Amino acid sequence: MPDHGPGNGPTVPSRPRPRRSDAEGNRARIIEIARAAFAGSPDATLQSIAKAAGVGQGTMYRHFPSREALLLAVYRADVEALARAAPRLLAEHEPLRALRLWFGRLAAYGRVEQGASRALEAATRADLGSRSYPQVAAALNQLLIACDDAGQLRPGANADEVLLLVSFLWKVDNGPGWQERTDRMLSIVIDGLRGTAAHG
Helix, strand or coil, X not given: CXXXXXXXXXXXXXXXXXXXXXXXXXXXXXXXXXXXXXXXXXXXXXXXXXXXXXXCHHHHHHHCCXXXXXXXXXXXXXXXXXXXXXXXXXXXXXXXXXHHHHHHHHHHHHHHHHHHHHHHHHHHCCCHHHHHHHHHHHHHHHHHHHHHHCCCCCCCCCHHHHHHHHHHHHCCCCCCCHHHHHHHHHHHHHHHHHHHHHHC
């Protein structure tokens, strides 16, 4: 005899809700795919990103109701990753090498951030640079202090000036030689930061 609920009709089994870990996995995968898509083309669409991430349109819009929301999520994830990277790189490499590798991450972040800034400006007028600056500057300052303590840095370098110095990372075009050009300029920056410390 069929099981009946408190009403007159049979009890219909409820659909299991997606696990939170599944939803978090989808969100993380979308952000990762979007990062690569926006770095290649700031005009990448939500539809193309959803397809590349292997999720449906419904899933995409549940997490990110607009393209601007997705861009902002990528931006925030990159800022947090930059901040976390500094101590991890210092634990794995000598200080000057850690600084160089962190600059490489900053270069990749800058390529996405420019696209995010342009896309979000019209919708929110948000000053994304001012929101992220304290976290980025604090991470860089940690690296600079470690280099200074190791005697690998010229005296007087500070995070504000170094970030201004490497602002070219936001201006390198997307031509086929952008990676090589960025690497050459970062090498010049590192040599300049070493200054007299390289000969001490």
